[in-house]
Amino acid sequence: MNHSISLTVNGARRDFVLDDPRVTLLDLLRERLHLTGTKKGCDRGQCGACTILVDGKRINSCLALAVSHDGADILTIEGVARGDQLHPVQAAFIAHDGFQCGFCTPGQIMSAIGMMQEAQAGSDPERIRECMSGNLCRCGAYAGIVDAVLDAQGQMDESNQRRSA
Amino acid sequence: MPELNLTSAPAHIRHGSNIGQPLTRRDGVLKVTGQATYAADNHLPGMLFAVIAVSSIAHGRVVSLDVTAAKRHPGVVDVMTPDHKPQLAIDPEIKTNPFVFRMEALQSNEVRYANQPIAVVIAETLEAATEGAVLLAPRYESLPPLVGLDAGESFVPPVVGVGNPTENHLGDVEAGLASAEKQIDATYETPPQYHNAMEPHAIVVQWDGDRLSVDMPTQGLVLSLARIAELFGIAHDKIHIRSPFLGGGFGSKGLMGGPPVLGIMAAKLVGRPIKLVLRREQMYGPVGHRAPTRQRLRIGADGEGRLTALDHHARTVSSTFDDFYEPAADASHTLYAAPAIRTSHDAVRVNTGTPLFMRAPGEATGSIALESAIDEMAWACGMDPLAFRLKNYAEVEPISGKPFSSKALRACYEQGAARFGWAKRSLQARQMRDDAGLLVGWGMGTATFPALMFQAEARAAIRRDGTGVMEIGAHDMGQGAWTALAQIAADAVGLDIDRVTFKAGTSDLPDAGIAGGSAHTATAGAAIHSAGAAVIAKLADLATGDERSPLFGAGNAGVIARDGRLIRRDDESRGESYAEILARAGVAEVEARGTGAPNPAAMEEYAMHAHGAVFAEVKVDPELGQIRVSRMVGAFAAGRIVNPRMVQSQLFGGMIWGMSFALHEEAITDRRTGRIMNANLGEYHVPVNADVPPLDVITVDEHDPHVNALGIKGVGEIGITGSAGAVANAVWHATGVRVRRFPIRIEDLLTQS
Amino acid sequence: MKQFDYVRPATVAEAVAAAVQPGAAYLAAGTNLLDLMKGGVSRPDRLVDVTHLDGLDAIETLADGSLRIGALVSNADLAHDPVFARSYPAVAEALLSGASAQLRNAATVGGNLLQRTRCAYFYDTASRCNKREAGSGCDARDGENRGHAVLGWSDSCIATHPSDFCVPLVALDAVVEIEGKSGRREIALDELHCLPGNSPERESALEPGDIVVAVRLPPAARGFAAHARYLKVRDRTSYAFAVVSAAAALRIENGKVAEARIALGGVAAKPWRVRAAEDVLRGVAPTADAFQEAAWRALTDAKPSGDNAFKIELARRIVMRALTLAAAGTPARLPALPASPFAATSGAIHA
Secondary structure, eight states: OOEEEEEEETTEEEEEEESOTTOBHHHIIIIISOOTTSOOSOSSSSSOTTEEEETTEEEEGGGSBGGGGTTOEEEOGGGTSBTTBOOHHHHHHHHTTOOSSOSSHHHHHHHHHHHHHHTSSTTOHHHHHHHTTTSOOTTOOHHHHHHHHHHHHHHHHHHHHHHHO | OOOOOOOOOTTOOOOSOSTTOOOOOTTHHHHHTTOSOOGGGOOOTTOEEEEEEEOSSSSEEEEEOOHHHHHHSTTEEEEEBTTBSOOOSSOTTOOSSTTOOOOOSSOOSEEOSTTOEEEEEEESSHHHHHHHHHHTOOEEEEOOOOOSTTSSOOBOOSEETTTEESOEEESOHHHHHHTOSEEEEEEEEEOOBOOOOSSOOEEEEEEETTEEEEEOOOSOHHHHHHHHHHHHTOOGGGEEEEOSOOSOOTTTTSSOOHHHHHHHHHHHHHTSOEEEEOOGGGGSSTTOOBOOEEEEEEEEEOTTSOEEEEEEEEEEEEESSOOOOOOGGGGGGTSBOOSOEEEEEEEEEESSOOOOOOSSTTHHHHHHHHHHHHHHHHHHTTOOHHHHHHHTBOSBOTTTOOBBSOOOHHHHHHHHHHHHTGGGOOSSSSOEEOTTOOEEEEEEEEEEEEOOOOOEEEEEEEETTSOEEEEOBOOOSSSOHHHHHHHHHHHHTTSOGGGEEEEOSBTTSOBOOOSOTTOHHHHHHHHHHHHHHHHHHHHHHHHHTOTTSTTTTOOGGGEEEETTEEEESSOTTOEEEHHHHHHHHTOSEEEEEEEEOOOHHHHHHOBOEEEEEEEEEEEEOTTTOOEEEEEEEEEEEOBOOSOHHHHHHHHHHHHHHHHHHHHTOOOOBOTTTOOBTTOSTTTSOOOOGGGOOOEEEEEOOOOOSSSOTTOBOOOTTTTTTTHHHHHHHHHHHHHSOOOOBSSOOGGGGOSOO | OOOOEEEOOSSHHHHHHHHSSTTEEEESSOTTHHHHHHTTSOOOSEEEEOTTOTTSSOEEEOTTSOEEEETTSBHHHHHHOHHHHHHSHHHHHHHHHSSOHHHHHHOBHHHHHTOOOOOHHHHOTTSOBTTTSTTSOBSSTTSSOTTSOSSSOBTTBOOOOOOSTHHHHHHTTOEEEEEETTEEEEEEGGGTBOOOTTOTTOOBSOOTTOEEEEEEEOGGGGGGTTSEEEEEEOSSSSSSOOSEEEEEEEEEETTEEEEEEEEEESSSSSOEEOHHHHHHHTTSOOOHHHHHHHHHHHTTTOOOSSSOTHHHHHHHHHHHHHHHHHHHOOOSSOOSSTTOTTOTTOOOOOO
């Protein structure tokens, strides 16, 4: 049975007919929309490599059926930078060497952006570690990841202050 | 493939050479924007999806597969089975060289381990292929599986690791033990571990007649190419492999395993491009692992804490059909001076996928046992663990008697201990608490890893516009080859890094050897260095032989290359740019090749190893037994550091693996079925962010003129060694409980409170 | 994943009608169901997607002072609701100690209650499992069972319920509102999950078509806000199921325990309320001796189901510690590492 669904992906509305309700958001992005920045590390919600923002919240796209998310607003790693202008989190990941192989990186970055929006961790490294624990990094770049998040959080706090001043 | 858009740091500051600068990753922008293309990110027109079906039994044979049910599922195109598959040119069981492993390519119905591939379902969609594999509903004839370190009669393998002797001797161990004032006799167990790179093994493959185009992650492009060529009976130049980025390898992508071969076969069977990606649970079988060990250490010391004997025996396992033996006892060859040393191995065969190199194979496994035992021995002698290690410091490599090419381990001990504050450690265990009442323990371990060199070749060119090209089929699995090797390349051709086109990651480039053994930067770097020198020499020939050049008559030895110019060594005001030289000579470019290889003469004379000292602090809840590492300091001496930023990251990663070895990782095998019961990232625990404390790495200056032309020793694996033992020893120091089975678990620490 | 029909009902009544048929399953966030479907453990023919139903995602205080949580409220939204976190701190702490931030953002209240066991033999479809396939046997019984039940298990099944959320909920007398083919009813959360007995395939009191629409905390549950903690011992610092966990909540009046609530997680096929231990504390001073006695009573019926005797002693110590932490007072802000022994606000160590 075909299912018509519409999604907003990185700001653009996409309408399509899904011929199979088994397709997850992750497989839809990767195999049908060819947005392969989002990675599949475990396909079971155990590694975080597939993290995307759905309606502003970070989730594991491997455990989300596309058909159930009809109407959702989706942000993936491809939609984070503004042209050549990297998002502060992206730039901070480079500056702090917050990755090695880079495979978990899109998920880490999406998770970090989602975490900042949740505003639960602030600039407390221990809270950041806990709140980023849903993203495994086998290379062991955790120290750089935490430093990158702290740096980006600081930059964003500063620019928010400037804006409100 | 379109050229990769690599960028260097937006505003890196460079003083003098490129080597030694902490450049940010040149592939950084690609990786943080999702544009870095890993194998499974490729799509080809008309591509089908292939999903492997694996065995749920560990021993026996497949009696039936419901191919009809699978094919009935909408979208399923074909099912590849032992009875329905393209023929290979050679038997995949034949070992044509030591770097070839026997693999499952559906050659029979026999099952030798759980998770062995038994069929491949090919379909229009991933969903259809995945369900098709389930619908095969295999029926088996089961035989009792061999499981565990006591599965059968043990035997002494002919070699361990890659060609290491199974046994090594120095002096009379029994006499040394008999004469000892203090002795320990301790047995340690380490579990099977799985690499679990974040990127599952994947292949996207397309046949075009007898030409083969492959995207797959590999740590050995040319080895993989050769294996594919022999299996499919095609010439090397008909195969093109792209592996620009690996999502981690750790050894599991070093040698060609069965799954990518099945992908190539499937593409041949259906005549269409194929994408085949392993499911996470399928990575616990056909793509290697670290074998379990049981290690007995008997150590003696005299009244002053000087070792009298060191006996290290390791039992390990291999598969029932191939040979790889974790060389765990070899860890005792280099670190501690004893008049008598014996290392030995034996093994049993079990129903498992064949074990393989996993980050510091043997070194990591042996290190945690050796460093625990040394700690126990120090305690038995009533000595501080660092003082005990210094007392038994090896001035020459103990068994071989060779001098070290360089060894800054004393400086590592000193600087690491100072940074950590080791001097304040209590000798006795269970003495320290934090403000919350948690037990605090401090432990240390010595790190070591051999400085290896393999074979590599590189091609360098200088172009008429004054820019350079360096080509080498090198592999970036996260260690930073795109950046570090480009830095070496820039220095090799005397150009700023932005003026050198650095090409790597494809099989049509000169052979960079294998990215393993912590030797890739050294080996590929040496080839790059030599290719650069050769191309500069050619350029110099053009200039010094041309009377119109200001360098005329300077002779090769009298010219140096710097910032795109050749200048006279004796008068730096005289020189000219590469572009000027080439323009005048009327050639578009000059090119040259260079090689990197081990130096047998130096190896004969010197023992070559990197060293380090790791200090760890753990906290343990005294009543609940939960453990957390609260800080780690590692001081490492590994020769020349090409990129300090990336070296630090590599060492951090290794230290985290060490912690993981001590506290987390373990594949749990059901002893009745031989199935791994935690073949997933939820229950096979690797450290999460919250497990990892602030880490501190010191790189100790070390100049080594012998290891290779660049003086590089490698840092990919050493971080695990020492670290695992340091954490284990810290747990003892915190609790007074010596746990000899790894990983250390909560229940091991509940005995006291 | 097996092919299935996907239906998206417009009302709860339509949902019940669609789900009453054999082979149907409700889909909420799917964080557990999809995992099970990918593993071949669950193979439903029809998914009834309830995520688009209206009215199931509210957190509301009722006139009598009860709190009613819609079944589709996400774990994260509930835990971060300031009023909720202040009123039921142990529940918020339990929620935030579970899974990962991504999973908590998706997973729903109703789904959390109805998640399945993580027993490896239940997940491994090649193993015999009475829960997955009635009457097939239990390979966990003589298998790798370090993490299995020490309370309420039977020879048919030694699996545990993995929820953190349910542990403080059951301690606080939470009530589950259910809509089914014969209308709405409610039961105590303590009665939602079944012990295995001879029929471990029956995991809950739900009938075919039944849907959890809300969870309610009675007015009295607020009375413990000043002294309520959740403590969870894990094999890694975060993103791991409990080896053993406990919720402890105290109402302290005039220096005495007026009322105590204690429940254990990771020890049985259901969140394990220990009323006998609560009784020990009623009317006594909150002393270490009293807590020790309560901890002892909490585990009197425990017995190992395999290689897991350590969990009994561990559970005693966790009860002791959780009570000590609760007595010390709920922290003003949840610790950085919720429910962890390494939470900075610990400091209740006696040994």
